[in-house]
Amino acid sequence: MHTQTRDITGMAAAEAADGHIAPIETRPVATDPLRVDIFDSMAPLELEWRALERDDLNSLHQSYDWCAAWVENFERPLAIIRGSIGDHVAFILPLEIIRSRGTRRAEFIGGHHNNINTGLFSARFLANGELTPVQLDTISAALRSKVDVAILRNVPLEWRGRKSPLASLTSIENQNHAFQMPFLGSFEASLKQVNAKRRRKKFKHQSRLLDARGGYEYVIADPDQQDALLDLFFRQKAARFKDAGLPDAFNDVRIKAALHAMLRRQEGDVPNATLQMHALRLKGEHEGHIPAIAALSRKGDHVICQFASIDEALVAEASPGELLFWLMIERLHRESVALFDFGIGDQIYKRSWCPMETVQYDLFLPVSGMGRLAAVTQQSITRTKVAIKSNRKLYSFVQRLRARHGAGATSDDGGGDAD
Structure with a gap:
């Protein structure tokens, strides 16, 4: 069966009866500079967070309840990014900090157990399009004392007709695609x-x-x-x-x-x-x-x-x-x-069930020199995974090695069965 490989750009979301698909406003957010605040707990953001997640095109995996379940049980340090312009909350990126091999990575809460990540963006901010270089620099500066690199995995650059503001980040195609039945x-x-x-x-x-x-x-x-x-x-x-x-x-x-x-x-x-x-x-x-x-x-x-x-x-x-x-x-x-x-x-x-195949991407925002090295290394690892998964015999051999050494080593990185 032929499967279409695309980012579901041709399938817009159906209008929900309760109006939970937020239309992108033609009037963009005011041209005030972006203010970025980093939070180390979820509770202070709950009201703003739940307001943004009412838009059904903001992924369930960035919803307050989904993230809270992981945070309460893994107890990793958090670096939740809130972007504001004037008195308007433009976006929330729910990130946790993972320390590995001397590097501090900020990744979406839930890690490899998330099937799709979008972040949480307001309809007004979406009218601006992608995050600008100046805005990315502002985010990077706010993260500098906490992490070396932000790695945002499994992000579709366009989802059901809506382009991601994160598309301006350096990206590489993730080794795993997602499969849907409209x-x-x-x-x-x-x-x-x-x-x-x-x-x-x-x-x-x-x-x-x-x-x-x-x-x-x-x-x-x-x-x-x-x-x-x-x-x-x-x-x-x-x-x-x-x-x-x-x-x-x-x-x-x-x-x-x-x-x-x-x-x-x-x-x-x-x-x-x-x-x-x-x-x-x-x-x-x-x-x-x-x-x-x-x-x-x-x-x-x-x-x-x-x-x-x-x-x-x-x-x-x-x-x-x-x-x-x-x-x-x-x-x-x-x-x-x-x-x-x-x-x-x-x-x-x-x-056998899905006529649609969605390409997802891993996005990178280096914050330090070590972070830039980590980003390059991770991109190389992803390319290697793509090559391995395209060779079924080699992939089966690697899976047997993983099983022999156990899954415990993967759990600290959020491990999943789609790696």
Whole structure:
């Protein structure tokens, strides 16, 4: 299947009924100089932060609740950037400080567990376009006593028709792309993007297989079921990583605690969810067995599958993971969703569902001489990763080496399974 590689420039966001897609104002922010303040805690910014995140094109991964869950459990020092022009809050960049090999890096809170990063920008500031060289110098000067370099990973330079103000930073294509399925009004229309006839035939076959074993049900976990389902995911995923000879990207108590905390950060007045557990559960002879789990996040009309797992011990022939994606996507068509995002990482099942592939970039703002060296080094590392991932045999060998040495070394850098 052909997959389009693009930054979703041709797919603008659907206008939300509650007006949470902020139109870019034609009147730019006043020409007053940019003032930059650096905060080492989140609380003083909460009201301004939540006001900016109401714009649904500002990524969920920079939302207050998503960031708070990581901050509370990793307890890394913070360097949260607030940019203001006059009395107007222009943007917030939620960064944490990671010390590695003698260098202090400022990166987005959540690190490699984020599927897309945009920062938080006001509609008025977006009218100005990209950050100017003078504004970048102002940010760099404010960071100088705290970090050596800011590395902003997994940023699309254009997202759903909106150009990123961060595009003026030095950039390199990230080794991982993201994969999406746009919803085209009806479920049937969306399926036609990915061979509707084959998909329907497979769904009927899967259903017949499971019906012969007593049936199944699609479960959206209630609040009192969410934690148990997430713990089951951790066990399933650990077993899958072990069988594949790969490091367990979730083998860190801080990561597990942060994800559990997100389950308790639901918005009551809208269908948005920081993290919500979904599953396929068997009936009949294997009553209660769960062969497939997925965790979804939602912001506005954009749903992201953050992670998923399968247990092939009983009904592997029915491809339970594929069936769960069908059920989730079918249901979300009835709930004003416009884009289902499978997240970063190139996997066969994602390509089978997704006609869109989004290129993301790593952006660099050196602050010190050591930071400039670190930026050059990181760009070289990324180029090497791109080369390795383009060679499947070499990539498999590297993954086996990582598994042999364990995943613990990656956790301090936010480690993820899409590296």
